[in-house]
Structure formats: C-alpha cells, structure tokens
Amino acid sequence: MRVIAAMSGGVDSAVAAARAVEAGHEVIGVHLALSSNPQKYRSGARGCCTVEDSHDARRAADVVGIPFYIWDMAEEFHEGVVENFLSEYAAGRTPNPCLRCNEKIKFAAVLDRARAMGFDGVVTGHYARTREGANGKTLHRAIDNSKDQSYVLSVLTVEQIAGAIFPLGDTEKVDIRKEAATRGLSVANKPDSHDICFVPSGDNAGWLHERLGSEVGPIVDQDGKEIGQHKGAYTYTIGQRKGLGLSVPTLDGSPRFVLKIEPKTNTVVVGSREELAITTMYGENPVWCGPAVTQTPQEGFVQIRAHGQPLPCTYYLFDNRLVATLQDPLLGLATGQAMAIYDGDRVVGSATVCETKA
Amino acid sequence: MSVYLDHAATTPMVDAAIVAMTKQLGKLGNPSSLHTPGRSARKDIEQAREVLARVVDCAPSEIIFTASGTEANNTALKGLFWKSRAEGKNVVVISAVEHHAIIDPAAWLGEHEGAEVIEIQVNKNGVIDLKQLGDLIKTRGDEIAFISIMHANNETGVIQPIAQVTALAREGSIPVHCDAVQSFGKVSLSFAGLGLSALTLSAHKIGGPLGIGVLVFQRGVEIPALLHGGGQEREIRSGTLNAPAIVAFAAAAQQAIPSSQIASLRDLLIAGIKQAIPDAYINGEGEKLPGIVNATFPGTESDTLLLLLDAQGIAASTGSACSAGVQRPSHVLLAMGHSDKSARSSLRFSLGTQTTREEIEETLNVLPQVIERARAANLR
Ligand SMILES: Cc1ncc(COP(=O)(O)O)c(C=O)c1O
Numbered sequence: 001m002r003v004i005a006a007m008s009g010g011v012d013s014a015v016a017a018a019r020a021v022e023a024g025h026e027v028i029g030v031h032l033a034l035s036s037n038p039q040k041y042r043s044g045a046r047g048c049c050t051v052e053d054s055h056d057a058r059r060a061a062d063v064v065g066i067p068f069y070i071w072d073m074a075e076e077f078h079e080g081v082v083e084n085f086l087s088e089y090a091a092g093r094t095p096n097p098c099l100r101c102n103e104k105i106k107f108a109a110v111l112d113r114a115r116a117m118g119f120d121g122v123v124t125g126h127y128a129r130t131r132e133g134a135n136g137k138t139l140h141r142a143i144d145n146s147k148d149q150s151y152v153l154s155v156l157t158v159e160q161i162a163g164a165i166f167p168l169g170d171t172e173k174v175d176i177r178k179e180a181a182t183r184g185l186s187v188a189n190k191p192d193s194h195d196i197c198f199v200p201s202g203d204n205a206g207w208l209h210e211r212l213g214s215e216v217g218p219i220v221d222q223d224g225k226e227i228g229q230h231k232g233a234y235t236y237t238i239g240q241r242k243g244l245g246l247s248v249p250t251l252d253g254s255p256r257f258v259l260k261i262e263p264k265t266n267t268v269v270v271g272s273r274e275e276l277a278i279t280t281m282y283g284e285n286p287v288w289c290g291p292a293v294t295q296t297p298q299e300g301f302v303q304i305r306a307h308g309q310p311l312p313c314t315y316y317l318f319d320n321r322l323v324a325t326l327q328d329p330l331l332g333l334a335t336g337q338a339m340a341i342y343d344g345d346r347v348v349g350s351a352t353v354c355e356t357k358a
Numbered sequence: 359m360s361v362y363l364d365h366a367a368t369t370p371m372v373d374a375a376i377v378a379m380t381k382q383l384g385k386l387g388n389p390s391s392l393h394t395p396g397r398s399a400r401k402d403i404e405q406a407r408e409v410l411a412r413v414v415d416c417a418p419s420e421i422i423f424t425a426s427g428t429e430a431n432n433t434a435l436k437g438l439f440w441k442s443r444a445e446g447k448n449v450v451v452i453s454a455v456e457h458h459a460i461i462d463p464a465a466w467l468g469e470h471e472g473a474e475v476i477e478i479q480v481n482k483n484g485v486i487d488l489k490q491l492g493d494l495i496k497t498r499g500d501e502i503a504f505i506s507i508m509h510a511n512n513e514t515g516v517i518q519p520i521a522q523v524t525a526l527a528r529e530g531s532i533p534v535h536c537d538a539v540q541s542f543g544k545v546s547l548s549f550a551g552l553g554l555s556a557l558t559l560s561a562h563k564i565g566g567p568l569g570i571g572v573l574v575f576q577r578g579v580e581i582p583a584l585l586h587g588g589g590q591e592r593e594i595r596s597g598t599l600n601a602p603a604i605v606a607f608a609a610a611a612q613q614a615i616p617s618s619q620i621a622s623l624r625d626l627l628i629a630g631i632k633q634a635i636p637d638a639y640i641n642g643e644g645e646k647l648p649g650i651v652n653a654t655f656p657g658t659e660s661d662t663l664l665l666l667l668d669a670q671g672i673a674a675s676t677g678s679a680c681s682a683g684v685q686r687p688s689h690v691l692l693a694m695g696h697s698d699k700s701a702r703s704s705l706r707f708s709l710g711t712q713t714t715r716e717e718i719e720e721t722l723n724v725l726p727q728v729i730e731r732a733r734a735a736n737l738r
Binding site: 028033067069070071072074109112113114116117118 | 661662664665666668669684685731732734735737
C-alpha cells in the first residue's frame with residue numbers, strides 16, 4: 001500500500017514509520033505543523049510541534065529512508081481542537097483534546113487528504129491494534145496495557161479505521177525504545193509528551209484564565225448556600241477536591257467535592273463524596289468502531305479516561321444516546337469526557353458524556 | 359525520469375567549476391601569506407577577481423568576496439546604513455518584493471538601529487512604482503540612507519528598471535544597492551553602466567559552488583564592516599579567502615552566457631500549462647528572466663502540488679520562504695495583489711542551462727493529473 005506516516009518527532013511515530021516500510025508499504029513521512037506560531041524548543045515532556053520536533057521527525061525520516069514533508073494543519077487544528085477545547089470548558093464540560101485531534105485531524109483531515117492524493121492510509125505511532133474480521137477491520141487495545149491508546153481512538157469510524165495502520169500495538173513501550181536505538185533513531189531516548197500540546201507551559205488553568213477571563217462566581221453547597229468564591233467555574237472538574245479554597249468546614253469535617261458546574265450562572269456546586277456517586281451515564285453523538293450498538297442491552301466495559309480502568313457495565317442505545325449502567329457506582333464523572341465501550345479488548349464505540357444519574 | 363526545475367534555488371555545478379575547484383583544493387597556501395605558496399594562492403584569487411570584474415563590468419578592486427549572497431546583502435545594507443546614519447540619514451528604501459536576505463536585514467535595522475524602512479510597492483506585474491520612488495526622493499531625498507532594489511525577482515523572474523532607479527537616485531546623490539543574485543549570468547548586467555554603489559552576486563545560481571558570494575562595492579567609498587579580523591577585502595570583509603570556491607565561481611561566471619534556449623523551453627512550458635490547465639495563470643507579465651515560470655493553479659495548495667510532483671520525480675518549488683518548514687503565502691505574490699489563498703496555490707518552475715525539452719514534456723505530461731489530485735485533496 002501507499003501510506004502516509006504521521007511523524008510527530010517522537011520515538012513512537014518514528015518506529016511506526018520504520019515498521020511500515022519493513023512491512024512492504026510505500027511510505028511517505030509527514031509532520032503536521034499544528035501551531036501557526038511554533039516554539040523553537042521543547043521543554044521537557046511538555047507539548048510537541050516545536051521547530052525542534054519537526055527537525056527530529058525529518059531526521060527520523062532520513063534514517064528510515066523515506067521522503068518527508070511538513071503539512072500545515074494549524075488552521076484545522078485551531079478550529080477543530082483548540083476552539084473546541086475552549087468552548088467545551090466554557091460550557092462547563094471537560095474535553096479530551098487528543099481524542100478530538102484523532103477525530104478531526106489525524107484520521108479526518110490527514111486521511112482524507114491522503115486518500116484524495118492517492119494514498120491508501122495513514123500510519124501512526126498509537127498503541128492500539130486492528131484486526132481483519134469478517135465484517136472489516138476492528139479496533140483493539142494494545143498489548144502494553146499501561147500505554148494503550150485505544151481510548152483516544154474510540155472516535156474513529158469504520159471508514160477511518162479501514163485507513164488506519166498502527167504498527168506498535170503488539171509491542172511493549174520499553175521494546176520500542178530499544179528498537180529505536182537499534183535502528184539508529186536519535187529520538188530513542190526522547191521523553192514522551194504528556195500534557196496538552198497547545199498549552200506548552202503545562203498550566204491549564206492559567207491558560208484557560210487568559211482566554212476565558214476570570215469572572216468571580218459563587219461556590220455553593222447542595223442547598224444553594226454560598227460558601228465560597230471562585231475565579232471562573234470552567235477551571236473546575238467534577239470530582240475535584242483540591243483548590244476549592246473553602247473556609248466554611250462541613251459539620252463532620254469531611255471534605256467537599258465539585259458536584260456540578262453551571263456555566264450560565266458561573267456557579268460551582270460542591271457536596272460530599274457520597275453525592276458524587278453515579279451509576280448511569282448518557283453519551284451524545286455516538287461513533288461506532290464496528291457494528292452499531294442497538295437497543296438490546298449488552299454486557300461489556302466502559303472507560304472514561306485515557307488510562308482509566310475499564311468498568312463493568314451494561315450498555316445499549318436509547319433515543320440515539322449511548323447509555324451505560326455501571327455494576328459498581330463511580331465517584332465523579334465530568335460531562336464532556338468520552339465514554340468508550342469495550343467488548344473484551346475490542347473498542348465498540350464511544351460517545352461524549354452529556355448526563356449522569358445516581 | 360527525474361526532472362529538476364528548481365534552478366532558482368540552486369543549480370548543478372558546471373564542469374569547469376568542478377575542475378577549477380578540485381584543482382584548487384589540492385593547492386597549499388593562505389592567500390594572505392607572503393611566501394611562495396601564499397603568493398600562488400593569492401595569484402589564483404586575483405585572477406578570479408579580474409574575471410568576475412570583467413563579467414560584471416566593475417573594477418577588480420570593487421569585488422569583495424563573501425561567504426554567500428546573504429552575507430553580501432547584509433554587509434551592504436548594514437554598512438551603508440551605518441555610514442549614512444553618521445551623516446544624519448536614517449531612511450532605508452527597499453521594494454515590497456525583495457528576497458528575505460534584504461527584507462530581514464532592513465527590518466533588523468528598523469528594530470535595532472533606528473532606521474525608518476519604506477517599501478516601494480509593485481504593480482500587478484510585479485514592477486516597482488517609479489513614481490512612488492521619485493516622489494519619495496523629491497520630498498525626503500536628504501533623509502535617505504540608501505535604496506536597495508533587486509534586479510530580478512527570485513519567485514517570478516520579473517526584472518526591475520534599475521537604470522531608472524539609479525537615475526532618480528543620482529539627483530539626490532543617494533547610494534543604490536542591487537541584489538542581482540538571480541539575474542547575474544542570465545541577462546546582461548553592468549555595475550558601471552547602471553551607476554550602482556553596490557551589487558550582490560552568488561555563485562550557486564550560475565553553476566558555481568554553494569557558499570561563495572560577491573559584494574561589488576564602489577571604489578573610494580568605505581563602509582563599516584560586519585566581520586572584523588585580518589583586514590582582508592578592503593577591511594570590509596575579514597576572513598581567510600576561500601580560494602577553491604572563488605576560482606570555481608570565476609570559472610562558472612565565464613561560462614554563464616545569457617541563453618535563448620532556456621527562454622524557448624520556458625515558452626513551451628507556459629504554453630503547455632495554459633493549454634492543459636485552462637484556468638491557470640502566469641504571474642508577472644513583461645520583462646523577465648528567461649528561466650522562471652510562476653503559475654497559479656486555482657483550487658490547489660502548493661505543498662500538495664510539490665509532494666505529488668516530487669513523487670513523480672519532478673522538483674519544483676514555491677520559491678517563497680518557509681518558516682519551520684511550513685509554506686507561508688508569498689509576500690511577493692501578495693504584493694502583486696494576490697489573496698492569501700491564490701498565493702498559496704502557486705508554484706515556481708525554474709529552468710537552467712541543463713534543462714532539456716524532455717524534462718518540460720515530462721512535466722506537462724504529469725501536470726494535469728497532479729492538478730486534479732491536488733484539487734481533490736484541497737479540503738479547505
Ligand atoms: C534574490 C536573492 N537574493 C539573495 C539570495 C541569497 O543568496 P545565498 O544563497 O548565496 O545566500 C538568493 C538565493 O536564494 C536570492 O534568490
């Protein structure tokens with residue numbers, strides 16, 4: 001096949017490109033420039049898309065022996081990921097930008113463009129696996145559980161999965177680093193990037209404050225009594241305990257948690273740990289990575305964070321919303337996060353959490 | 359088949375230059391040394407200097423060797439500015455379509471040295487507005503430190519009316535620098551005839567090696583240097599001279615003769631483009647270099663075009679600078695009235711003495727399919 005290898009400048013995508021070449025594909029390396037105003041250097045594990053990263057990607061492509069280009073996706077990234085991130089926070093939800101980037105950039109803008117240019121698919125360094133089945137390609141967890149990235153890929157449609165190649169899913173991360181060193185890739189020891197790439201300082205709250213303002217609002221308890229103030233409801237996440245700065249203690253001295261964020265009134269509602277507990281979650285805009293979920297309840301697992309635990313649940317579709325009822329109650333679930341459904345290690349699909357119930 | 363249509367970026371070295379360079383690499387001697395090997399190296403350099411002086415019609419002592427065209431531009435602009443500032447002049451005049459090796463040092467003078475930078479605008483064909491320049495000289499002539507206008511544009515090949523610029527400048531006794539990196543060796547060029555104060559040349563655009571340039575700088579006028587040291591090159595450019603590159607530059611310059619064959623291949627390419635892609639258009643009409651074709655293909659993005667052409671073995675370019683590897687819309691095309699979008703849909707094909715008819719035919723052969731693909735891939 002003729003494929004585009006998305007090369008971030010990190011070790012994973014470099015090895016993925018090398019493996020794709022070895023698998024016999026005709027590979028062209030592409031680095032996505034996602035910031036119209038990139039920083040020169042990367043500091044520690046923060047961010048990506050610096051000029052230095054694009055240089056690392058180019059050198060990796062040289063070593064692998066493939067052509068290399070830079071694609072400017074800054075506009076698409078800004079619209080599809082950064083603005084979405086801001087508006088979700090402003091609406092009191094907690095978004096996952098990596099997931100949006102896979103959905104809107106890597107496997108949409110890039111894959112569409114690649115296909116139009118005559119390529120068959122896109123290779124990335126994600127830790128996930130695909131399998132050819134009777135009904136097409138399906139998406140599965142990686143062997144390395146601690147690195148598994150199937151969650152942030154759970155927004156891919158069957159069409160997109162058909163064009164996705166993940167050469168690293170069957171290998172442990174430590175072995176990828178060793179392999180990179182053996183292949184002579186200078187990025188073998190480059191630290192992984194962790195934080196949100198477009199917030200290079202790593203200070204999410206500060207970054208949001210700069211863009212969404214710092215309007216003071218009340219922190220209230222379940223009865224609506226004001227017990228404190230905050231500087232922007234959007235910087236809180238449901239389930240959050242630290243950083244509330246409350247001076248009125250609870251009667252029994254137990255800690256308080258964020259229960260609800262009400263962006264319209266700029267209010268943060270807090271309460272006890274017990275009040276956080278939910279058993280049912282509802283997700284909107286579901287995407288299926290294989291056969292669609294139906295009204296008939298199925299047993300499976302739901303995952304609500306990138307490296308979170310899979311939680312046993314019953315899932316089904318109701319009123320075009322994906323519903324998951326948990327076996328055991330869960331403490332704190334922010335709306336805006338993705339609920340990814342698994343059938344064993346297969347990703348069934350996902351939806352954006354829009355409502356929860358105790 | 360591999361097709362190289364990026365001669366405006368750099369050219370293959372001509373045999374005479376390779377021979378001259380490799381021969382010189384085997385020779386010992388610092389040209390500044392007084393002993394026999396030193397004098398021998400010096401002799402080779404002075405011969406090369408005389409050859410270049412003859413080709414560009416200046417005195418040998420006016421040739422200052424630098425390590426690039428970029429360095430020559432920086433030496434000229436900063437030196438001329440510092441000299442004129444001491445006389446109370448701080449206005450720097452350039453055109454809106456200069457190469458970054460002019461725009462950026464001028465901007466630097468603005469940011470750090472108190473220069474006021476004024477850009478002369480161009481019309482839709484990319485030719486400078488002589489009236490704007492004339493009016494500026496009339497009203498503020500005694501404030502102008504220097505004027506720097508390029509001879510031929512690197513993206514479009516459009517040639518500027520330099521003789522008229524120097525004629526206007528002469529009334530105010532304003533020094534004129536000209537970046538002739540693209541035109542040297544391709545159209546006739548006379549330092550003395552144009553009445554210039556300074557002129558920039560670079561070897562790698564005419565079949566010479568990379569990393570050697572020339573600043574032709576008027577005799578009898580001295581400017582502050584950028585590099586201080588051994589006092590070589592009239593103390594305007596210190597540093598041990600790069601004899602192998604210098605002799606190769608001269609060898610290439612001797613061979614560089616304006617060629618009509620390139621122009622006819624260019625016309626073949628233009629006609630073919632217009633026929634195959636009816637809505638494509640060529641940027642810059644009028645007097646131009648023989649080897650540059652800048653075309654806009656509506657509905658495409660240049661980086662997609664470059665990738666698809668490269669995959670077919672065809673090396674072309676946008677001709678504009680990129681920042682961090684990302685193509686920016688060309689300031690030259692924007693100055694000529696393009697929108698961001700149409701500027702981003704443009705490509706430069708540049709031909710050289712080695713370009714063959716087969717290369718042009720091959721390019722025209724693959725172009726329709728490449729344009730079609732690029733249009734499909736343009737999702738914006
Ligand atoms: C018009 C013009 N000026 C200056 C330069 C820079 O010359 P050099 O590459 O020798 O630094 C170039 C080459 O890209 C050019 O086209």
